[in-house]
Amino acid sequence: MKTTIHINDLMSCGCRNSIHQGLGLLPGVYGVRVDPDRLEVTIDHTDETSSSDICCRLRQMGYTPADGSDNITDNNP
16 A cells, blocks of 8 residues: 655655654554655555545644645555
């Protein structure tokens, strides 16, 4: 599964490391790509973790996922 989430307050280097570490703790997450230029994070994961779980974790870490379902893309086969 692949989920892309737009983040309102995404910056560069420090955010990348923090997001990689924080989302990597979720069960089933096996890949995280952070694109500060596009203000988005793409997460590769199994069905053990949902996009809601990912957004919740991002909020716990101090990041703000953009409001609206059009800002979360689930690219699941």
